[in-house]
Amino acid sequence: LVKGENKVFRKTFLNMHxxxxxxxxxxxxxxxxxxxxxxxxxxxVGDFFDTIEDDLPEMTELLAxxxxxxxxxxxxxxxxxxxxxxxxxxxxxxxxxxxxxxxxADAIQLRKLLHYDTETAGGIMTTNFVSLRADLTVGQALAxxxxxxxxxxxxxxxxxxxxxxxxxxxxxxxxxIITDNHTKLxxxxxxNVITASVHDEQADVAxxxxxxxxxxxxxxxxxxxxxxIITVDDxxxxxDDEAQSDYSGLAGVDVDDVSENPFxxxxxxxxxxxxxxxxxxxxxTLINHYESLLSEASILAVFISLITGTAGNAGTQSLAVAxxxxxxxxxxxxxLLRLIGSEILTGLVTGVVTGLTITLIVGxxxxxxxxxxxxxxxxxxxxxxxxLAGSLIPMLMDxxxxxxxxxxxPFITTLSDLTSVLIYFSIAQIFLHAFLN
Amino acid sequence: LVKGENKVFRKTFLNMHxxxxxxxxxxxxxxxxxxxxxxxxxxxVGDFFDTIEDDLPEMTELLAxxxxxxxxxxxxxxxxxxxxxxxxxxxxxxxxxxxxxxxxADAIQLRKLLHYDTETAGGIMTTNFVSLRADLTVGQALAxxxxxxxxxxxxxxxxxxxxxxxxxxxxxxxxxIITDNHTKLxxxxxxNVITASVHDEQADVAxxxxxxxxxxxxxxxxxxxxxxIITVDDxxxxxDDEAQSDYSGLAGVDVDDVSENPFxxxxxxxxxxxxxxxxxxxxxTLINHYESLLSEASILAVFISLITGTAGNAGTQSLAVAxxxxxxxxxxxxxLLRLIGSEILTGLVTGVVTGLTITLIVGxxxxxxxxxxxxxxxxxxxxxxxxLAGSLIPMLMDxxxxxxxxxxxPFITTLSDLTSVLIYFSIAQIFLHAFLN
Numbered sequence: 001l002v003k004g005e006n007k008v009f010r011k012t013f014l015n016m017h018x019x020x021x022x023x024x025x026x027x028x029x030x031x032x033x034x035x036x037x038x039x040x041x042x043x044x045v046g047d048f049f050d051t052i053e054d055d056l057p058e059m060t061e062l063l064a065x066x067x068x069x070x071x072x073x074x075x076x077x078x079x080x081x082x083x084x085x086x087x088x089x090x091x092x093x094x095x096x097x098x099x100x101x102x103x104x105a106d107a108i109q110l111r112k113l114l115h116y117d118t119e120t121a122g123g124i125m126t127t128n129f130v131s132l133r134a135d136l137t138v139g140q141a142l143a144x145x146x147x148x149x150x151x152x153x154x155x156x157x158x159x160x161x162x163x164x165x166x167x168x169x170x171x172x173x174x175x176x177i178i179t180d181n182h183t184k185l186x187x188x189x190x191x192n193v194i195t196a197s198v199h200d201e202q203a204d205v206a207x208x209x210x211x212x213x214x215x216x217x218x219x220x221x222x223x224x225x226x227x228x229i230i231t232v233d234d235x236x237x238x239x240d241d242e243a244q245s246d247y248s249g250l251a252g253v254d255v256d257d258v259s260e261n262p263f264x265x266x267x268x269x270x271x272x273x274x275x276x277x278x279x280x281x282x283x284x285t286l287i288n289h290y291e292s293l294l295s296e297a298s299i300l301a302v303f304i305s306l307i308t309g310t311a312g313n314a315g316t317q318s319l320a321v322a323x324x325x326x327x328x329x330x331x332x333x334x335x336l337l338r339l340i341g342s343e344i345l346t347g348l349v350t351g352v353v354t355g356l357t358i359t360l361i362v363g364x365x366x367x368x369x370x371x372x373x374x375x376x377x378x379x380x381x382x383x384x385x386x387x388l389a390g391s392l393i394p395m396l397m398d399x400x401x402x403x404x405x406x407x408x409x410p411f412i413t414t415l416s417d418l419t420s421v422l423i424y425f426s427i428a429q430i431f432l433h434a435f436l437n
Numbered sequence: 438l439v440k441g442e443n444k445v446f447r448k449t450f451l452n453m454h455x456x457x458x459x460x461x462x463x464x465x466x467x468x469x470x471x472x473x474x475x476x477x478x479x480x481x482v483g484d485f486f487d488t489i490e491d492d493l494p495e496m497t498e499l500l501a502x503x504x505x506x507x508x509x510x511x512x513x514x515x516x517x518x519x520x521x522x523x524x525x526x527x528x529x530x531x532x533x534x535x536x537x538x539x540x541x542a543d544a545i546q547l548r549k550l551l552h553y554d555t556e557t558a559g560g561i562m563t564t565n566f567v568s569l570r571a572d573l574t575v576g577q578a579l580a581x582x583x584x585x586x587x588x589x590x591x592x593x594x595x596x597x598x599x600x601x602x603x604x605x606x607x608x609x610x611x612x613x614i615i616t617d618n619h620t621k622l623x624x625x626x627x628x629n630v631i632t633a634s635v636h637d638e639q640a641d642v643a644x645x646x647x648x649x650x651x652x653x654x655x656x657x658x659x660x661x662x663x664x665x666i667i668t669v670d671d672x673x674x675x676x677d678d679e680a681q682s683d684y685s686g687l688a689g690v691d692v693d694d695v696s697e698n699p700f701x702x703x704x705x706x707x708x709x710x711x712x713x714x715x716x717x718x719x720x721x722t723l724i725n726h727y728e729s730l731l732s733e734a735s736i737l738a739v740f741i742s743l744i745t746g747t748a749g750n751a752g753t754q755s756l757a758v759a760x761x762x763x764x765x766x767x768x769x770x771x772x773l774l775r776l777i778g779s780e781i782l783t784g785l786v787t788g789v790v791t792g793l794t795i796t797l798i799v800g801x802x803x804x805x806x807x808x809x810x811x812x813x814x815x816x817x818x819x820x821x822x823x824x825l826a827g828s829l830i831p832m833l834m835d836x837x838x839x840x841x842x843x844x845x846x847p848f849i850t851t852l853s854d855l856t857s858v859l860i861y862f863s864i865a866q867i868f869l870h871a872f873l874n
Contacts, residue, residue: 017631019649051650146615155611156593156652173610174592178583194454210677212456213488213670215593215652232669233650239673240647243680250687250846251757252750262782269754269787273820276750277791280743281798287739294738298731301738302724305745305854306717312749313689313713313847317706320688345699350706354714361718383710409687409846410750417746 006039014044021048026058033065042070046077053082053237060089063098072101079153080106081126081234084113113228121205122198124238125219125228128153134160134168134189139181145173154231157216160189165225167193167218195220198227203327205230206238245403246323250316252276252410276414283308283418290425297436299366300428303375304421306358307382311420312413314350315386318343319412322391326404340392347387348380355380370435378427382420389416443476451481458485463495470502479507483514490519490674497526500535509538516590517543518563518671521550550665558642559635561675562656562665565590571597571605571626576618582610590668594653597626602662604630604655632657635664640764642667643675682840683760687753689713689847713851720745720855727862734873736803737865740812741858743795744819748857749850751787752823755780756849759828763841777829784824785817792817807872815864819857826853 013021025048028036037045052059063071063086075083075098087095087110095114099107109127116122130152132141141158149155158176160169169189179188194212196205196219209217209232219228248254252272287294287304294300322343359376363369390412394404450458462485465473474482489496500508500523512520512535524532524547532551536544546564553559567589569578578595586592595613597606606626616625631649633642633656646654646669656665685691689709724731724741731737759780796813800806827849831841 015629017629017649051648142614149611149615155614173614174586177579177592177610177614178586192452192454210670210673211488212454215669232652232673233647236647236669236673236676239676240680243677243684247680247684247687247757247761250684251753253754253757255757255761262779262786265758265779265783266786266790269751269783270790272754273747273750273787273791274794277743277747277794280746283746284739284743287742288736291735291739295732295735298728298735298738299725301731301735301741302721302728304738304741305724305858306714306721308742309717309720309745309749309851309854310710310714312746312850313710314706316688316847317690317709320684320690320692321702324684324692342699342702346702346706349699349703350710353703353707354710357711357714410753413749413850414746417742421742 010039013040018048019051022051026052030065033062037066037070042073043077046074049074050078050082053085059086063090068097069101072098075110076102076106079126079128080110080113081124081128081153081228084110084123085118087114088118116198119202120198121196121200121202121219121230122228124202124205124234125198125230126153126234127228129157129159129216129218129229130155131159131161131165131226132185134162134184134186136185137181138176138179138183138185138188141171141185142176142181145176153229154216157214157218157229159193159218159226159229160185161226167195167220167224167226169193170218193218196230198222202238203242206235206242209235210239242327246327249323249403250320250409252408272408272410276410279411279414280417283414283421286418286421287425290429293425293429293432297428297432299371300425303362303378304424307375307379307424308417308420310354310358310379311382311386311416314347314354314383315390315412315416316409318346318387318390319394319409322394323404326394326398336395339395340388343388343391344384347384350387351380351383354383368435370431374428374431374435378420378424381423381427382416385419385423386412386416389419447476450477455485456488459488463489467502470499474503474507479510480514483511486511487515487519490522496523500527505534506538509535512547513539513543516563516565517547517550518561518565518590518665521547521560522555524551525555553635556639557635558633558637558639558656558667559665561639561642561671562635562667563590563671564665566594566596566653566655566666567592568596568598568602568663569622571599571621571623573622574618575613575616575620575622575625578608578622579613579618582613590666591653594651594655594666596630596655596663596666597622598663604632604657604661604663606630607655630655633667635659639675640679643672643679646672647676679764683764686760686840687757687846689845709845709847713847716848716851717854720851720858723855723858724862727866730862730866730869734865734869736808737862740799740815741861744812744816744861745854745857747791747795747816748819748823748853751784751791751820752827752849752853753846755783755824755827756831756846759831760841763831763835773832776832777825780825780828781821784821787824788817788820791820805872807868811865811868811872815857815861818860818864819853822856822860823849823853826856 025036075086099111128151130145130148132144145155145158156173158171158173159167160171162168169186169191170193171185171189175188194208194217196208196217198219198221205217214232216229216231218226219230221227244256248256253269355376358379359372362375363372393412398404462473512523536548550564565588567582567585569581582592582595593610595608595610596604597608599605606628607630608622608626612625631645631654633645633654635656635658642654651669653666653668655663656667658664681693685693690706792813795816796809799812800809830849835841
């Protein structure tokens, strides 16, 4: 990228895959990028901007450094779902400015996309699809495809509509090229089209595309008219985002940014740690309340961390299963009670087995089976309660309309510390005189 | 599905999407399925068997209930990556039997696929792709595609090879239909093809397809000859599997099966719980060792769970980030030392902030700032160590060739309980006389 060799650079650069162009571009210095804007037109930059997906915060800065007209043309030449993703992160006045500099029809299209919730089908769909009238012949359709190929995000599925833009069928490019040119589309199309509504959750859309092995899924509005499509590459992002957020939830830290800067990393982790520290203080206060019991039987202190730790582990397990189950299931309410019953039973089974094990261990170790039984009983109860909390809290969150993954793993373990300690000391108090003989 | 109405049923059934056919089929009784095998030929069953992916254990049973010849033809008509996935789960003699009943060339093809590791590019690729000679014209290529369309898993990418099956270029069906029929493929193809090697990890392949927004990626063998392709639908499964295994690791339970049977669920969770219970026993033994210290200053027991809990939370956070980072990065060794340094610093920053907070809280609550400082110091050290363990252990696992996700969250928290208690009592012992005055 030396001045004077622009032509050679241009040729080499444009021969690269869009993704490689993007990686190259992102590695440039400010000065080099400005040079690049002179060498490439906004459409050429738009081509590789379409492949940058995870760096949105940076992208708004990159737009700001361009001439506004250049930026507007770039956005205009991108697939409109990607352009909308970027615009969503800009302040309203910037969005209005860019849209005013665009082709009017495109600006209206983009503004419509910006109205939908980001995590719905409407929010991730593109309007760059090909739809044709079902009364055309295969030959006419192929000719039409050639004209529209440049604008469309995919031409491998062609959606067929009637005069009122109602979706009546779909045909794949594969079927088009193996069918005789004179055949009418209506005769060879698949009439029962699987669709999504603009309001569908992105996770459900992703599941549909995945189940049917589609390359794209058409999206219809409330009036059942075809308004967009969602392509498989967007679905991959969705699946990854959803997995990422479940995972972050379980860890109690946003793992999206794996930056190596220790201060940035610490600032991401501290809010949860400090919040949980305060929750943990209630456990400490509770133990403090039992200090006289502890000074009478200091042996009790030996098993605090064993009981809280084991109950925490059990709670984490059941939390993970519950979050996963919520992510999978589309069917709902009537099963809730059965699920709760099943979780109580799972908790009891794991609790009893673990409790019996520890009863034996402590009984033999301390030669005191009453103490062993005390610890075992406490462990059984603590695990059952932790299990129940681990599965009920995410379900409750979900019912209340929150993301169940917000009930993070550390939150469940810290909460289970509190209940475990309460259970432990309550039971210990009852058996105190028995195990001290 | 009533006897006598076979023709009507056949027509309705075959009009459904393959995925819906599969769902219908999986819901049938044994008897109904046997009836279905009479109504549909093995190719028709094979079409929807291609869409069943997550139910492999069941599928081997389903094959066993069919006539072996029927099953062999069904496998033969499936895309060979899916057929290979099923065969992998069968005993060797069954595989040999089915292969012996198949078309010889197909059997050889399948046997080759079975040789590759399941989690590599070779293990997930299909050989049902279209490759043409680069010296054909676009018109010839389209004619050839029509012939091969039925066999290929995708015809949207056409791979171009020379006389020795070396990959020389790729052209999309999109480009084919917009290009003049008389043009030579070599003139319009993309010459620098992004490929995977048969030995590449499936996760790396998935990342490549995702980055480049490909629908398929060609796979070459050690001699650089084209041997297969990996399609985007397989990549979605891979991305989901990898996310699933990271998530299961963090939770210390395999969440793949979210069955509601409490005994099955308990049997999945108990092995880890009991293992960790024994590890937890070493923490109990350690505390037991400090019993005299505890009876002298029973106030120390109040903060055990707060310190172990907070350190455990910090360890979980850094574990999650480390596992995520390992899943993302392809570049390696020279950065290890820097990562360790960065993690120590992150641990120190979070530790010091949290430690200072708790010093103040305890100091004010107990009106004893020496006690506060003792707890604060212990907390700082415990968090730093837990952070380091949370990030180093998965890195170590990775270096040793294990899956870093095996270092589960509960394992890290239980381990961190042990180190936290050790740190806590060691520090408390030093300051004992100071805070008791």
